Amino acid sequence: MSVDEFSLIDEYFAHRQHSRRDVELGIGDDGAILTPAAQHQLVVATDTLVEGVHFDRTTPPRALGHKVVAVNLSDLAAMGAEPCWLSLALTLPQIDHDWLTDFSSGFHEVSRYYGCTLVGGDTTKGPLTITVTAHGQLPNGRAITRHGAKAGDWIYLSGNVGDAGLGLAATQGRVQLPAAHLQRVVEKLHYPHPRVALGQSLRGIASAAIDISDGLLADLGHLLQRSQLAARIDLNELPLSLALTETVDTDTALRYGLTSGDDYELCFTVPEERRGMLDTALAHTAVKPICIGQVIGGRPGSMQLSLDGQAWQMPEQRGFNHFGDDHAVSE
Ligand SMILES: [Mg+2]
Structure with a gap:
């Protein structure tokens, strides 16, 4: 050619x-x-x-x-x-x-x-x-990295997780969805909206951040590994769409939210003394980050998951493998 x-x-x-x-x-x-x-x-x-x-x-x-x-x-x-x-x-x-x-x-x-x-x-x-x-x-010097989280920092998610994974399952015929839900989740799979404005608003507020490309557990795990810390996550706070909660049972919805990728929400940590700055910075935006847990000491990268105050079993699969064999995990 x-x-x-x-x-x-x-x-x-x-x-x-x-x-x-x-x-x-x-x-x-x-x-x-x-x-x-x-x-x-x-x-x-x-x-x-x-x-x-x-x-x-x-x-x-x-x-x-x-x-x-x-x-x-x-x-x-x-x-x-x-x-x-x-x-x-x-x-x-x-x-x-x-x-x-x-x-x-x-x-x-x-x-x-x-x-x-x-x-x-x-x-x-x-x-x-x-x-x-x-x-x-x-x-200069204002970048938000993965390694800045400290024990006691609060963990936030910028939006729903699991929808793109549900969209992928639907396009592959693994789940059946009502038409309205189907269109929404396939749209989220194919046309993700990166949190560009939010990321810039978090300078000087977030102590660490990562985007959710490979699934919350996998990506938050990377952040915690780099920060040499652990986390406790309250699954009752996990932001899940109606498309998920109305379509599959609770355990399955949580698995999508925790392990499916491609949502491109931001997961970030905020020290207690900067939570007010976060609310102020986002007061006039449509983004309403959800606090899902807290950074704690412990084995780096490990997470304690709870639902209704009870320990919840970690899914074995830490991130979906979309098509076929193992491929390099994007960083
Ligand atoms: Mg990334």
Whole structure:
């Protein structure tokens, strides 16, 4: 395949980018020239979606374009960064113009919404694989990391967990849902909304944060491991949608909420003395984080789960394996 035939970045992506003033030179040269704000640090995240591992042929290409950007912005959000620039590496089995039109629409919609822009990319021929690198920035020293939690900090979730997992189960025919619920959870699976504004609001308030890509237990486990602490979680506080609670029994709903991934909510910890700052910071937003437990001393990464005041058995499976064999857990 000739280079010309495969210079699709220009055809489908370059002309649709809005410009940011900090992009001195975007797509079209050997590299982009970017001007970070003074006194800011860069935060860089990369995520790959592979057909047969992270999605299958039934996934709409517009959803793939949306999701590959959204999952990267979710990582930036978890660090408290403002998303700025994206680069795209696209490996395609063949040139399919309908696919590219839909994929690039999803890609542009979400990147425009969050004010970030594509500054470079590459296309090659091979098994369908989509990699995006997102570059964000934040004021020097203001990043939120996984390792800052302290014993006594409160643990919050930014929204419902388990819906994307339920959506995946529904698209695979493993559960039957009423039409209204089905549409909502499949939408959440395919078009996740990263918590970009929340992440930036949490600078100086959250002691640690992570986004929920692999399931609450797995991801909160990462945060606790990095902080060398444990947690107690009150499952009565776990935010679950009606789609879950009206469709499956309590134990199953909790398992979805705790172990299914792809929700892209933020899980973060807040010291007691900053809880008022959190309420103030979010008073005029639609986000109402739920406190689900507390950081405690104990075996790093371990969690005590309780329901109605009774210990609740930890599910054996710590994170769903979406399609097929073990794959690298995204960080
Ligand atoms: Mg992450």
